[in-house]
Amino acid sequence: MSRTTYKQCKFCGDFHDVHNWPDNHREWVPDNRSELAAPMLINDNLDYVESQADGKRYTSKRALSAEYRRLGYVEVGNENPGAHRKTLDKKKHRAEVKESIQRAASTVSLKKPTMTPKQVRKARRKMANG
Numbered sequence: 001m002s003r004t005t006y007k008q009c010k011f012c013g014d015f016h017d018v019h020n021w022p023d024n025h026r027e028w029v030p031d032n033r034s035e036l037a038a039p040m041l042i043n044d045n046l047d048y049v050e051s052q053a054d055g056k057r058y059t060s061k062r063a064l065s066a067e068y069r070r071l072g073y074v075e076v077g078n079e080n081p082g083a084h085r086k087t088l089d090k091k092k093h094r095a096e097v098k099e100s101i102q103r104a105a106s107t108v109s110l111k112k113p114t115m116t117p118k119q120v121r122k123a124r125r126k127m128a129n130g
């Protein structure tokens with residue numbers, strides 16, 4: 001089942017299906033693409049960048065990257081953000097939470113009362129009367 005979404009047209013004021021919009025009711029947008037189609041290229045050239053690992057100068061991004069990898073460094077920026085994430089063991093996590101709550105509860109129950117017996121009686125009297 002698919003839902004049809006309608007939007008109001010700027011040109012005729014009528015509503016059209018957004019996935020079946022009439023071509024002659026579109027806003028003209030200039031096509032800025034070049035007549036000469038060419039793939040995007042990323043240059044490997046660097047203007048003498050000094051390596052942070054060994055202090056040598058490099059003119060190639062690939063060579064610099066390879067040297068970092070060879071020395072055991074990880075370049076930050078283009079890596080997969082989830083690659084180093086630990087997967088959570090839900091059963092173990094729940095057990096740890098339960099244990100933590102039990103420890104906190106027992107700590108609280110071992111604490112001395114914050115009010116003296118006289119203060120408790122006074123508070124009870126005040127609650128019963130007011």
Ligand SMILES: [Zn+2]
Pocket residue numbers: 009010011012013014016022025
């Ligand atoms: Zn229209």
